[in-house]
Amino acid sequence: MGSKFALIGSGLAGGLLAGYLGRRGHEIDLFECRADPRAGNTVGGRSINLALSTRGIHALQELGIADEVLRHAIPMRGRMIHDKTGDLHFSPYDRDPAKHINSIGRDVLNTVVIETAQRYPSVQVKFNHRCLDVDLDAPAAQFVDAATNEIVTARADAILGVDGAFSAVRGALQRQNRFEYSQSYLAHGYKELTIPPASDGSWRMEKNALHIWPRNSFMMIALPNPDGSFTCTLFWEFEGPRSFATVQTNDEIRRFFEEEFPDAVPLMPDLLADYHANPTGSLVTIRCAPWHYQDKVALVGDAAHAVVPFYGQGMNAAFEDCFVFDQCLAEFPNDRKRAFAEYFARRKDNADALADLAVHNFLEMRDKTASRAFRAKKKLDHTLEGLLPGLYLPLYTMVSFTNIPYAEAQRRARRQDTLVYAGLLGLALLVVLLVAGLAG
Structure with a gap:
């Protein structure tokens, strides 16, 4: 007999998790504070583009919806680096040109996962319900219905917090x-x-690439959309001599973009309007433990482990959470407390590793991608991968194109780097000794 779950948050992970649980016959009430995204409502201030890669695709495949999603995606086979002179340098993600990540619209993906969940008769979705509080011991959650201002209490066997970085469920756990x-x-x-x-x-611009304008302390990126447009994101300091705080007038904005992104400005006729109209968002890493309370409450996705977006793995990691959570419930069908604890044990170290990797990748993207040394290192990675198939895998390949756990990928990459640098040092020393011997 299935359990009754109240899921709080019908974003990407919430919709997918509802589908997983509905497939197993559990009774699901899925609550969302916003209106139905299919009614044309957008999520203000949040990225409308996401990078879907192997982990996320695998989670979608489990519900049989990967092909449906990928029909709306645009393959990105590498990074297109724009320097300040306007010159372009393409850096493939992998030595295998068939390997790519996918640019996908948040709204399209959200619609697919919600509609997938609603295919199961045991799943009910309730929009415009904002969570006010969670009683961990009951367990129960209290909501206000935005349409009626009525206070609603939902009771279930377990409450699942899939409500993002500023989770109300996690607030109760805190x-x-x-x-x-x-x-x-x-x-x-x-x-x-x-x-x-x-x-x-x-x-x-080239549609099958993630475009990057790296400028040392800041950068801009652009991801392609199916309608021929690109969604650009400027990552810049909040404060400082040259920052969001100080560059505000039309002349200042125009001068900044013409100096830093001269090849992009002619392509952005609505630059000033967009700059003033769109909010400036913050970038937060959140860690917590444990992700569960007895057999009554659990956290999934950003509610448990929000990461900055620079590895393009936040959504993929959340989808992987859903897959692992479902696995644990299936392995321990009569012991939900153990299932929750096992889910936490399998995911916590990997979430922490991804958080570190994402911040490191920000430094790499803004500081290093334009350098010859970075491009040489990428070529060396691909060469070693070809010479040592199955033995050497670049970190990016392990993270984006395999299901190797993030923590294991991080450890393996460190070992590989140590061996490579030791090998290069040994080779350099051998050359020095040979030259010295010949000179002697």
Whole structure:
């Protein structure tokens, strides 16, 4: 006999998790504070583009919806680096040109996962319900219905918090003794801008690439959309001599973009309007433990482990959470407390590893991608992968194109780097000795 779950948050992970649980016959009430996204409502200030890679695709395949999602995606086979002179340098993600990540619209993906969940008769979705509080012991959650202002109480066998980085469910857990929580903001924020399609509806830049304008302490990126446009995101300091705080007038904004992104400005006719209209978002890493309370409450996705977006893995990790959570419930069908604990044990170290990797990748993207040394290291990675198939895998390949756990990928990459650097040092020493011997 199935359990009754109340899921709080019908974003990407919430919708997918509802589908997983509905498939197993559990009774699901899925609550969402926002209106139905299928009614044309957008999530203000949040990225409308996401990078879908192997982990996320695998989780979608389990519900049989990967092909449906990928029909709406655009393959990105590598990074297109734009330097300040306008020159372009393409850096493939993998030595195998068939390997790519996918640009996908948040709204399309959210619609697919919600509609998938609703195929199961045991799943009920309730929009416009904002969570006010969670009683961990009952367990129960209290909501206000935005349409009626009525206070609604939902009771279930377990409450699942899939309500994002500022989770109400996690807020209730934080009041528990010995619950660990930390948050860390980057000094940078982000603002979304747009490159519209050409007059004939085509893309005005290479569509099968993630475009990066690295500028040492800041950067801009652009991801392609199916309608021929690109969604650009400027990652820039909140404060400082040249920052979001100080560059505000039209002249200042125009001068900044013309100096730093001269090849992009002619492609952005609505630059000033977009800059003023779109909010400046913050970038936070959240860690907590444990992700569960007895057999009554559990956290999934950003509610448990929000990460900054620079590895393109936040959504993929959340989808992987859903897959592992479902596995644990299936392995321990009569012991939900053990299933929750096992889910936490399998995911916590990997979430922490991803958090570190994502911050490191921000430094790499903004500081190093334009350098010859970075491009040489990428070529060396691909060469070694070809010479040592199955033995050597670049870190990016392990993270984006395999299901190797994040923590294991991180450890393996460190070992590989140590061996490579030791080998290069040994080779250099051998050359020096040979030269010295010949000179002697």
